[in-house]
Amino acid sequence: MILPWLILIPFIGGLLCWQGERFGLGVPRWVALFTMALVFVLSLILWSQGDYSLATLTQHGAAHWQSEFQVPWISRFGISFHLGLDGLSLLMVMLTGLLGVMAVICSWKEISDHIGFFHLNLLWSLGGVIGVFLALDMFLFFTFWELMLVPTYFLIALWGHNPPTGKGRIHAAMKFIIYTQTSGLILLLAILGLVFVHFQGTGQLSFDYGDLLGTKMSPHVEYMLMLGFFIAFAVKLPVVPFHSWLPDAHSLAPTAGSVDLAGLLLKTAGYGLLRFSLPFFPHASHEFAPIAMWLGVISIFYGAILAFAQTDIKRLIAYTSISHMGFVLIAIYAGTHIALQGAVLQMVAHGISAGALFILSGEIYERLKTRDMRQMSGLWSRFSYLPPLSMFFAVASLGLPGMGNFVGEFLILLGSFPVAPVVTVVAAGGLIMAAVYGLILIQRALHGPAHSPEKLKDLNMREIAMMLSLVAILLYLGLYPQSVLDTSSGAMAGVQHWYSTALSAPQNIAQ
Amino acid sequence: MTLNEQQFIALLPILITGATTVVVMLAIAFARNHWWNATLTVAGLNLALASIILAARVAPQTVTPLLVIDGYSCFYMALILVITLACATLAHAYMEDFAGNREEIYLLLTLAASGAMVLVSSRHMASLFIGLELLSVPIYGMVAYTFRNHRSLEGGIKYMVLSAAASAFLLFGMALLYAHSGTLSFKGLSGQFHMAGLHSPLLVVGALMILIGLGFKLSFAPFHMWTPDVYEGAPAPVGAFLATASKTAVLAVLVRFLLEASAENELAMREAMGVIAFLSILVGNFLALTQTNIKRLLGYSSIAHLGYVLVAVVAANHLESEAVAMYLVTYIATTLGAFGVVALMSDAGRLHDADAIFNYRGLFWRRPYLTAVLTVMMLSLAGIPLTAGFIGKFYVIAAGVDAKLWWLLGALVVGSGVGLYYYLRVVVALYLPEPGMVQHDARLDWGQRAGGIMVLALAAVVLIVGIFPQPIIDLIRDAGITALHLS
Numbered sequence: 001m002i003l004p005w006l007i008l009i010p011f012i013g014g015l016l017c018w019q020g021e022r023f024g025l026g027v028p029r030w031v032a033l034f035t036m037a038l039v040f041v042l043s044l045i046l047w048s049q050g051d052y053s054l055a056t057l058t059q060h061g062a063a064h065w066q067s068e069f070q071v072p073w074i075s076r077f078g079i080s081f082h083l084g085l086d087g088l089s090l091l092m093v094m095l096t097g098l099l100g101v102m103a104v105i106c107s108w109k110e111i112s113d114h115i116g117f118f119h120l121n122l123l124w125s126l127g128g129v130i131g132v133f134l135a136l137d138m139f140l141f142f143t144f145w146e147l148m149l150v151p152t153y154f155l156i157a158l159w160g161h162n163p164p165t166g167k168g169r170i171h172a173a174m175k176f177i178i179y180t181q182t183s184g185l186i187l188l189l190a191i192l193g194l195v196f197v198h199f200q201g202t203g204q205l206s207f208d209y210g211d212l213l214g215t216k217m218s219p220h221v222e223y224m225l226m227l228g229f230f231i232a233f234a235v236k237l238p239v240v241p242f243h244s245w246l247p248d249a250h251s252l253a254p255t256a257g258s259v260d261l262a263g264l265l266l267k268t269a270g271y272g273l274l275r276f277s278l279p280f281f282p283h284a285s286h287e288f289a290p291i292a293m294w295l296g297v298i299s300i301f302y303g304a305i306l307a308f309a310q311t312d313i314k315r316l317i318a319y320t321s322i323s324h325m326g327f328v329l330i331a332i333y334a335g336t337h338i339a340l341q342g343a344v345l346q347m348v349a350h351g352i353s354a355g356a357l358f359i360l361s362g363e364i365y366e367r368l369k370t371r372d373m374r375q376m377s378g379l380w381s382r383f384s385y386l387p388p389l390s391m392f393f394a395v396a397s398l399g400l401p402g403m404g405n406f407v408g409e410f411l412i413l414l415g416s417f418p419v420a421p422v423v424t425v426v427a428a429g430g431l432i433m434a435a436v437y438g439l440i441l442i443q444r445a446l447h448g449p450a451h452s453p454e455k456l457k458d459l460n461m462r463e464i465a466m467m468l469s470l471v472a473i474l475l476y477l478g479l480y481p482q483s484v485l486d487t488s489s490g491a492m493a494g495v496q497h498w499y500s501t502a503l504s505a506p507q508n509i510a511q
Numbered sequence: 512m513t514l515n516e517q518q519f520i521a522l523l524p525i526l527i528t529g530a531t532t533v534v535v536m537l538a539i540a541f542a543r544n545h546w547w548n549a550t551l552t553v554a555g556l557n558l559a560l561a562s563i564i565l566a567a568r569v570a571p572q573t574v575t576p577l578l579v580i581d582g583y584s585c586f587y588m589a590l591i592l593v594i595t596l597a598c599a600t601l602a603h604a605y606m607e608d609f610a611g612n613r614e615e616i617y618l619l620l621t622l623a624a625s626g627a628m629v630l631v632s633s634r635h636m637a638s639l640f641i642g643l644e645l646l647s648v649p650i651y652g653m654v655a656y657t658f659r660n661h662r663s664l665e666g667g668i669k670y671m672v673l674s675a676a677a678s679a680f681l682l683f684g685m686a687l688l689y690a691h692s693g694t695l696s697f698k699g700l701s702g703q704f705h706m707a708g709l710h711s712p713l714l715v716v717g718a719l720m721i722l723i724g725l726g727f728k729l730s731f732a733p734f735h736m737w738t739p740d741v742y743e744g745a746p747a748p749v750g751a752f753l754a755t756a757s758k759t760a761v762l763a764v765l766v767r768f769l770l771e772a773s774a775e776n777e778l779a780m781r782e783a784m785g786v787i788a789f790l791s792i793l794v795g796n797f798l799a800l801t802q803t804n805i806k807r808l809l810g811y812s813s814i815a816h817l818g819y820v821l822v823a824v825v826a827a828n829h830l831e832s833e834a835v836a837m838y839l840v841t842y843i844a845t846t847l848g849a850f851g852v853v854a855l856m857s858d859a860g861r862l863h864d865a866d867a868i869f870n871y872r873g874l875f876w877r878r879p880y881l882t883a884v885l886t887v888m889m890l891s892l893a894g895i896p897l898t899a900g901f902i903g904k905f906y907v908i909a910a911g912v913d914a915k916l917w918w919l920l921g922a923l924v925v926g927s928g929v930g931l932y933y934y935l936r937v938v939v940a941l942y943l944p945e946p947g948m949v950q951h952d953a954r955l956d957w958g959q960r961a962g963g964i965m966v967l968a969l970a971a972v973v974l975i976v977g978i979f980p981q982p983i984i985d986l987i988r989d990a991g992i993t994a995l996h997l998s
Binding site: 073074077114139143147157170174182185186189193196 | 920
């Protein structure tokens with residue numbers, strides 16, 4: 001029974017925030033903080049109680065879920081309200097709870113108008129994300145997939161920034177929602193295609209994950225349906241050439257919106273590929289894998305090169321996200337157990353490091369009123385706490401050993417090498433690019449001559465506490481990743497099992 | 512020809528609606544009182560709505576060779592009565608400050624409603640034509656009702672001229688069908704379509720002409736030119752009626768004609784409808800992009816939405832009538848709600864309705880609940896999950912995927928993407944900072960008045976259908992077309 005509450009709590013909390021505004025401006029903030037903290041604590045309880053070592057998907061028999069919830073919904077189409085939790089979804093829900101708390105805290109001072117409505121949108125978007133991570137019915141999944149976008153649209157369009165030059169926040173929000181919704185409709189077509197193929201084969205109309213798994217179809221149909229799923233996830237991940245919404249949306253969103261986008265929304269795409277695309281269409285995915293991997297390589301380099309050329313600090317971080325997600329894409333299509341584990345760890349670590357960098361750039365913006373790095377230089381002499389923290393997250397993002405990102409990237413490269421040596425070698429070059437843009441961020445913003453010797457208002461206790469907890473988690477992921485790997489191991493073993501049985505070449509069956 | 516008791520009961524909804532018209536007319540002649548006349552209308556319509564329960568018990572019944580009261584027509588008659596009730600409520604709020612005679616709008620409204628009800632129960636070309644004219648002629652008057660506003664008058668005349676042209680097409684089509692087959696009943700034509708198939712140009716051209724004639728009323732793409740002007744000119748409650756009741760009734764009879772007369776077995780018909788659907792989706796959505804007037808925008812969006820429904824008709828599979836009914840229910844609730852908000856924001860005492868998007872800027876900070884309603888309606892029109900619009904779109908896509916109509920589905924995806932842009936433009940304007948000067952506003956107590964309650968109820972319906980559609984799906988599945996033989 002805990003699963004539906006994980007989704008309901010943010011939705012109810014959002015409504016309370018909206019109505020709570022009339023009792024005082026602080027009320028929505030505290031309600032939102034309490035709500036997300038509750039979600040996070042619930043997910044921690046689930047983590048401590050469950051046993052996530054068993055494989056979620058087995059070749060024979062029903063899928064094994066650590067926790068499950070199912071009630072009939074629209075029986076006409078065999079749709080049920082079916083939620084399920086395994087190690088992968090649990091990690092993602094924990095990440096959502098954590099970043100949700102951070103998103104609420106980081107908007108404490110930044111958002112000053114229409115606070116109640118802001119938190120309504122923030123919490124509903126987070127609720128939608130949790131729904132995506134838990135849904136096991138394709139109709140339900142699609143509902144949440146679309147549902148999380150509308151509040152995010154409002155976050156960008158109403159509380160975003162209007163840059164002095166160029167198109168404004170409404171343009172960015174519109175671009176974001178048109179990209180994601182249109183690709184979402186393609187996903188809906190593919191889902192319905194899969195359902196009707198399954199219906200023709202078995203005479204059973206069902207949207208349930210367990211039923212649709214292992215649907216028999218011709219190679220051509222499988223490939224087309226797989227492409228439908230892939231396009232929707234590729235837009236959200238994003239994969240070059242479907243990425244052009246991302247820099248605008250990330251850079252013009254308010255800080256909480258950027259944290260939500262980079263930390264969570266991008267992860268829903270990786271999750272979707274792992275949970276649905278690979279197990280539903282193993283043969284087609286395998287056939288498509290070289291293309292997907294090379295798209296990943298292109299994303300790595302394209303994101304890195306464009307990040308290097310940015311002057312706006314948030315755009316820089318946005319482009320690094322494209323680069324990092326390229327690694328995740330390679331790992332997912334490599335499909336070995338080690339690579340998949342690396343992908344999960346990379347998603348978690350990137351969520352935290354990118355979220356932290358966006359929060360830091362929000363804090364810099366609050367103090368300097370600019371996000372242009374050309375006007376920043378020499379910040380090291382003007383703050384005492386902010387620069388070292390920025391440096392920590394910048395080097396975490398470039399993959400310094402000791403932080404979670406390094407472990408993720410290392411596992412990805414290690415696991416992908418036996419399957420696709422050329423791709424892996426080329427992708428490894430991306431790490432050098434990461435060092436370049438990471439250091440250029442530090443160099444331009446923190447070092448150099450200061451614009452004025454005057455000290456700026458440093459981070460307060462709230463901000464320092466928030467940042468230090470993220471530092472601690474990132475170090476924990478880097479120094480002792482085993483606990484995360486143990487949690488996702490069962491889920492990834494299942495995915496790897498489904499994917500590898502479709503491979504024909506024996507050397508590809510790693511592990 | 513005599514009516515037996517059962518046929519009489521089956522006919523009750525139409526009879527009561529017709530009687531309401533007469534009673535309201537007499538009441539107006541007796542004393543002009545806006546509130547009393549409106550209340551009388553609403554009471555009569557409610558009575559008619561209640562009598563559908565009786566009619567549904569004795570259904571299916573054929574009443575004369577012209578009409579059939581079956582589950583299908585009961586369902587659509589109920590929809591039309593609900594729409595008429597909603598429009599009467601809105602008209603009451605809207606007409607309060609109108610300088611001229613306020614009461615006759617109820618007369619025209621009930622008259623049009625009885626036409627629409629005849630239309631949805633017709634099984635013969637003659638009743639189709641009578642119903643269509645009975646529906647259209649009062650609408651000319653209603654569109655031009657606020658005739659001091661020259662846009663309203665222009666809209667009314669435009670609609671009348673183009674409707675007359677459409678009727679000419681329709682009549683010519685019927686004549687061709689009659690010349691070939693010697694019968695005008697749908698069932699009789701069915702045999703002809705089965706026998707003749709592709710080899711009879713008279714049948715094919717006749718059926719296509721009928722499609723064109725009805726296509727004018729449904730504002731399908733090459734025949735859509737009148738739509739934005741008439742929507743803009745019509746007073747908001749009339750616009751609501753035109754966009755919902757008239758479309759529903761005509762589409763219902765089109766589907767019945769296609770199914771009962773087996774005209775959709777004709778390949779040329781399906782191809783023509785496919786092209787029309789494709790054009791409607793693209794034309795409607797792309798032309799809506801640049802609109803700054805919310806009524807024109809709703810006009811163009813209705814072209815696109817009718818295009819979406821037509822995809823389900825072209826699919827012509829087991830989902831067809833179910834998908835059409837579901838889409839219409841969601842479209843009606845949503846469109847009525849959107850026009851309802853416009854009507855609440857406007858009043859007939861002013862020269863123009865509150866129809867520029869600019870009038871709605873920052874509305875959320877003044878009227879949060881009314882804005883929430885309009886937001887829900889716009890999201891539903893855009894087809895976002897958990898609103899009714901998504902369920903309708905889901906049905907259409909399911910029917911299309913099942914029939915493998917990939918090119919139409921491609922147009923639907925593109926059209927929906929474009930649609931998001933203009934629907935969300937309206938939505939985001941609602942939440943932007945308020946402009947310095949507010950030109951239009953809803954009354955402070957809008958939520959306690961009939962129109963306001965109706966709009967809030969529609970928002971609830973849109974959300975409930977979106978979240979839990981199973982009951983309405985069951986209802987629609989019970990209301991299938993009953994195959995009845997010639998009597």
